[in-house]
Amino acid sequence: MIKLQNLSKSYGSKTVLQNINLQFERGHVYGIVGKNGAGKTTLFRCIAGLEDYSGNIQSDKDRLKDHLGLLLTEPYFFPKITGAEYIRLLCNARDVKVDNLDQRNVFDLPLGQYAATYSTGMKKKLALTALLLQQNEYFILDEPFNGVDIQSNIVIVEIIRKLRELGKTVIISSHIFSTLSETCDEIHLLREGEIVRSVHEQEFASLEQEMKVDFVGGLVERILGSGQ
Numbered sequence: 001m002i003k004l005q006n007l008s009k010s011y012g013s014k015t016v017l018q019n020i021n022l023q024f025e026r027g028h029v030y031g032i033v034g035k036n037g038a039g040k041t042t043l044f045r046c047i048a049g050l051e052d053y054s055g056n057i058q059s060d061k062d063r064l065k066d067h068l069g070l071l072l073t074e075p076y077f078f079p080k081i082t083g084a085e086y087i088r089l090l091c092n093a094r095d096v097k098v099d100n101l102d103q104r105n106v107f108d109l110p111l112g113q114y115a116a117t118y119s120t121g122m123k124k125k126l127a128l129t130a131l132l133l134q135q136n137e138y139f140i141l142d143e144p145f146n147g148v149d150i151q152s153n154i155v156i157v158e159i160i161r162k163l164r165e166l167g168k169t170v171i172i173s174s175h176i177f178s179t180l181s182e183t184c185d186e187i188h189l190l191r192e193g194e195i196v197r198s199v200h201e202q203e204f205a206s207l208e209q210e211m212k213v214d215f216v217g218g219l220v221e222r223i224l225g226s227g228q
């Protein structure tokens, strides 16, 4: 369980997150949606302990960040570190032994190659592989499907479903609604730093419709004209 109470975050005078109150339970998958700049990544960075904030973040583990894997939108790798070295480094940090890495390399990554030279999608898959092998309890995946090929997307959906079955807590963001409705138990809509709507599975279709009206409005006509 991760519980956020009145979580707020500002950069200088700019408020990015305002009084977020959310609870994430074990064995559940949560989606966070919102426009570019709504505050999703900032929220994830606060939960992962990478940003200071006001409010409270509680969990059922003593040190949340020792059990949490954060997949960043654009994972960074030091130069001159191979994929295999990166995985071992992360697993060593958690005291987890990885046997038979070749067999566990489900995305067929060139693990002997420097990670910094991987393509965008390969970097994301390497970072995800390492987080999974670390055996985290909580997973925060910031746009896990973005930039990743269709086959891997299908595998990632199945991995998320399996993590739920294993009782893990998973929080994901995506700009593709169908990937969230396929995987999540609950979706929270973030608008300008505030959670404005939280819906369960039965209401996903109505949320998508509302978002279309809210986000698209008359924008298509504005750029393409009304066609008359």
Ligand SMILES: Nc1ncnc2c1ncn2[C@@H]1O[C@H](COP(=O)(O)OP(=O)(O)OP(=O)(O)O)[C@@H](O)[C@H]1O
Pocket: 011, 016, 034, 035, 036, 037, 038, 039, 040, 041, 042, 043
């Ligand atoms: N280090 C920073 N300093 C100042 N402002 C920041 C910083 N990081 C993020 N912001 C601002 O906080 C707001 C939220 O950014 P954030 O990256 O959390 O949005 P997001 O919902 O993840 O967007 P996207 O969908 O584009 O990834 C934006 O207005 C952004 O400019």
